[in-house]
Amino acid sequence: MSIIEELSNRDRVFEFLTPAVSPVDTRHGPILYMEDVNVSFDGFRAINNLNMTIDDGELRCIIGPNGAGKTTMMDIITGKTAPDTGSVWFGSRHNLLTMNEPEIATLGIGRKFQKPTVFEALTVFENLELAMATDKRVIPTLRAAMKAEFRERIGEVLETIGLQDLRNQLAGILSHGQKQWLEIGMLLMQKPRLLLVDEPVAGMTEQEMERTAELLTSLAGKQSVVVVEHDMGFVRSIARKVTVLHQGSVLAEGSMDQVSNDPEVIKVYLGEEA
Amino acid sequence: MLPRLSPPQLAFNRQDIIMSILRSLTLLLIALVSVLSLPASAQEDDPGKALLNNLAEVPASRVEEAINAIVSSGDERARGWLEAYGNNRLSRIDDTGQVVIVLNNRGRDWEIANPLTGENMGEMSRRELDRIAINNRIRGQLEGILAMLDLNATDPDVREASAQDMMGKVDASLVEPLEAQLEREENASVRNRIEEALAIYRVGEGNLEAVDVLAGSLHPRARAALNEAVRSDNPALADKAEQALASIEQKLKLNRAAETLYFGLSLGSVLVLAAIGLAITFGVMGVINMAHGELIMLGAYTTWGMQQLLPGQPGLALIFSIPAGFLVAATAGIIIERSVIQFLKGRPLETLLATFGISLILQQLVRTVISPQNRTVVTPEWMSGSLVINDALSLTLNRLYVLAFALIVFAALMMIMRKTRLGLEVRAVTQNRAMARSMGIRATRVDIMTFALGSGVAGLAGVALSQLTNVGPNLGQNYIIDSFMVVVFGGVGNLWGTLIAGLSLGTINQLLEPWAGAVLAKIIVLVFIILFIQKRPKGLFPQKGRAAEG
């Protein structure tokens, strides 16, 4: 019955009490670094010699028409898709191409999907609990106990995403916008160094958008944030630096005004918008 | 009990037979006339009667003589009698002692005919009838005798066949007449046969030249003869035969390889047939239809039903049951789709459970409605026997047809999927349901059609399988798992994959079988598939692009 003792051993210091700061080394240079990345699905070139760097604490917006390769790019960064060629570095130490999703996630890259994906069969509270930066290995997870400080932490996040009253509702019944928020909340729980946010404001009301904008901007600095968004208004409201993707490679980069005046961009992108 | 003949006695008899046959042939015309002019009353003094009674009465040990007596009588009805005798159709009526030919020996009352006049004598309780006993040994000799008779047939094929029957059956008594036959015979292949037949005998006699004749032959009996020669105490003969065998073995190797390949393909074709319907319902619609096997079963039972409707014409019935089987299974499929599956959209694992229930119901239905027993499905003439490439390599016809059938069905399906409107719609719906809908494709209708198609094809498989295996309530179960293996191995949603997977799995299985044994071979294949799925979770030919992710 030693297991039981083991389990009920209260004065054991659990790994997750030690703050989860990822050992990412950004002393010299960017936090994310992509070079000559190429991906093709049965002949179709989704990513084409993509080169991009994200600096530590930066808030970057990425825009581009459908099929420009935005989502694919995120897949590559998060380890979902392996590129055919090229290199992707997280900080100056971690070669992301050698890692799988969980490792990359624990390393400190959080991702919000285009289509909000939360655990519908779990409550809002539980969703956040699972997202919390703790020891994610099997046995510790089995033994994990709900400590007061966790409740506080979750409480704070609930505060930020404004879902306090819904904490015990199944995430399945949330509105589209609320799911978006919950997912963002889950990202916050992860305490990532780099957030990849795919179309965060789709299906949000005006004020919801504003709050999202505030949130994201407030995050920047502490963490690096990469936002993929179609809504130009929103992009303009948060963007400091904008990257335009087209046919899998960088078409233009710069401030919103620069890119939106770039003839190339207007042709392929804003042109369509207008 | 059974006759123990000493060869000389037999030889003596054979001598008679041959002579008499030749005589009988010359007498034929006269005999013919005589029988035409024969008044019914004159039956009493019909020599045939005595002959038959004799055959019926003599103790088993002297049956030969009785037979010979019949043959040498030159009576042209002899052949009919002997055949009837060979088929256990010669009986005698207990009380009158009259010998009769049994036309139909099913049920309690048997239909009989008079062997002399051929007139039908109506039915008679089997209690009243007493079968005239025959056994394999006598039957073997009968075949020899009848073969001799056939050597004079006008149709060269018949002559060749009979000459082939002679192989290994030749003995001293037959040599002379056969040589005579050889003189008369002008058809080359028939001559070859007769020569081989003679050679087999001569090798047995220790004749060296004869070995050369057999050296080229792949015929098992020739090999048998040589094998014996090898064991003979005449060293010269022995090692000559040895060499001959060696050369034959060389040829055989090739033939065996070809044979195994054929076995593999044929098994593969069965797998493909069984699986291809599933490839549609499972692969295209994502429905895990555990009742697929039972749909196959329905097809098989349709064949049986057809043969009941068209008694005596199994071939025709089989042809008809191809469309019939398709329709029956397809209808069943539609019913299943409407009554159950449509409620389980996008819940594949649930469809698995529901359809499993359906399969149980269908099985029990057949058990109660038809019978728990297996049903007899007759193989039509043109499908039984085998296509002889050479003496060592012959392809069983029924499997050959099934193989062809499988390929045709596959081709047809490809056509439907590629060329027809339905195929287009099906692909559209599988790619993106909502989009297809919005483009005015009636998705539900497409579902029904697809499922019907898949089920129908299962029905076709059943029709084919009815020619290879049991038609019974468990028919389906024996194929369902294999079918899933094939589909998954080939790559879901990919017909080509299913074809390749089926054929290759079949071949692998047959290649393994000789040294691994049937069971182990199957196990190995299963394990192989399991491991393969680990390597390539989406099978041989995975569905490409985003559609597959969905």
Place this chain on the structure above:
Amino acid sequence: MTIRKHVKLGLSALALSMSLNAAAAEDPIKVGILHSLSGTMAISETVLKDTVEMLIAKQNAEGGVLGRELEAVVVDPASNWPLFAEKARELLAQEKVDVIFGNWTSVSRKSVLPVVEELNGLLFYPVQYEGEESSENVFYTGAAPNQQAIPAVDYLMNNIGVERWVLAGTDYVYPRTTNKILETYLMDQGVAKEDIMINYTPFGHSDWQNIVSDIKRFGSAGKKTAVVSTINGDANVPFYRELGNQGISASDIPVVAFSVGEQELSGIDTGPLVGHLAAWNYFMSVDSDANYDFIDQWIEHTGNEEAVTNDPMEAHYIGFNMYIEAVKKAGTTDVDAVKDAIIGVSVPNLTGGYATMMPNHHITKPVLIGEIQDNGQFSVVWETPSTVAGDAWSDFLPGSRDLIADWRKPMFCGSFNTATGKCGASAGEMAAEEAE
């Protein structure tokens, strides 16, 4: 009325409900029928259930026995081996039946055996089997290997002159044991090892191409070759089909089957099979009045003109009559009394002779060799001059050479070792339980 009984039974199975038969007791003699009515074995076993029911009806028409009616208690073990044991217990413990007729497969018998022995019941087992067993409580009315396999092989050897043997069987204990016995027997007869080919296939094996072509090859070695088939039920159809198509006729390589009877043939187009052999102790085609009466009865009972009879049915016919006789003799249905009384009882079989219950709980049977005819029947081509007594322990297996069974006191032992002069443990234990 059995229906009602079973509803009750269900309830009692739910537990905590009345054990019904306390009241219902005595008057009728209860005959338990333990044959699968569903599942894979239903094919073979359903007819046996009907047979017993028919026999019971007949017996009752004749006024039952000891002035008591007989009553059938039917349960369905559904071709599920553990369920056999459970249902046997149900019959004996809940229903308190006086005797059980049942089982087909060896495995089902093996699973029932401990139950019947524990609850001291009576079981009549009607199917030919591998032997190597003799239980105080079981009566084996089917053939033991020496009543089927060995005579058949003798026939092939002496009358057909077979020198080369293929022993093909389904991979389970009956073929395994039978082939072991035959192998030893053939070798004792001076057959060389390389002249024996043994092959096992799984249940319901359907692809025989390779094996049949092997047999063909094996048969072309210049010696007369025969196949001794212990292939089980379903696998036979494709097997014979393949034989026919690969052009192996009965006169080239005869196949003698031990598990193919009229029942199985009714599912095959026998055209290509004419002349192949089967060895049984009974054939439907046997020309005896007893048989014809039985057949008429059967056709009447089933109401199907095409209905066929087969060997296990005869076994039940014999077993049933033996039981009746034994009960009359003992004047009671008390199990132990009947067990004593039945030894030595002999009743007419359907082939015009008599069957006697031997002290080893096996019976005497004639052995018939039949040739398949185109009407799905067998025609008898050979039979043993006199009946053969079933041998529980084969003389051709090392383990059991010295064992004999005799259930008469004082020996009273299912596996008495003539070498050591001691009784095998299992039986000893039974005797011990007896004593308690």
Place this chain on the structure above:
Amino acid sequence: MWLTRPLRERSTQIFLGVLFAALAIVTFLHVAMPEDSALYVSAYTVTLLGKYLCYALLAVAVDLVWGYLGILSLGHGAFFAIGGYAMGMYLMRQIGDRGTYGDPILPDFMVFLNWQELPWYWLGFDMAWFAFIMVLLAPGLLALVFGFLAFRSRVTGVYLSIITQALTFALMLAFFRNEMGFGGNNGLTDFRDILGFNLRTDATRLGLFIATGIALAIGYVICRGIVTSKLGRVSIACRDAEARARFLGYRVDRVQLFVFVVSAMLAGVAGALYVPQVGIINPSEFSPLFSIEVVVWVALGGRATLYGAVIGAVLVNYAKTVFTGVMPDAWLFALGGLFVLVTVFLPKGIAGLLASRRKGKQDEQDTPTAPSTTEATA
């Protein structure tokens, strides 16, 4: 603490209460009541109930992986059977020289297929402790290897179901082979005693029945402990949104593997308790149909609610007992119909009905969380 948590939870307390009450009542009625009393529970019934409990434990094991991980295993019969064989081998060795051939070492079937000595994998099974460890280890190991391969390469949904089916099918064929040395089709039978108790006495049967009940209780608590732990929630996360779970940093394959192995071991225990009670183990327990049937028990009882699995298992098997007696022909219709009706009209099973009854008062852990349907689309 994850193990003790369920004990403080109402639903588990109720479940255990009912279970132990049942055990106590049956025991009492069997022991204290006179044979002829209307309330007497015969040894036959006790064993029957014992069998149901074994199935119940198996069903719980299946529900753990299917309900909470979305892994529809059509091969759990294999783990059940292997556990059974481990126990069977022990019981075989216990026969000792009391077999028909009186061979002190070799089981009867080996003697008459004249095997010379015991195959290596039979060694050690004469010792109870070894055998009982194997009961856990053998199925666990198989699950570990199989699961490791499958989950690592992300075989999920339909594909997984089908290869689990292939697994048990292959094992069935293998165990049918007499060369395997597990008695082929006849399997292992004619057991005498277990831990020195004679298996053919009612006392032993009662003991086994109670043991099974306790095993079920423990198994239930373990499963409950897992699903109410954070790991349980992670499992559900993996079930419903595998990718998301991965991006949160969970090693989905490890989670699946862990739960799968635990479940396999429970199945093994169920099998081990099943064998001495029914008195035989043979390859037909490996048959894919059996495994599918188990899944249907769970579906009927209600997925992702462990107690539902228990209800389903007991109900279906009780029905089976009754119907195979009353109307053998109609039985399969009934079973088949049940499958269809449950999946189509009762997707949440009986437990679902109960839950919807006591709607309103929600209790975080207790409410069965209906699995979403994305599971197979992987």
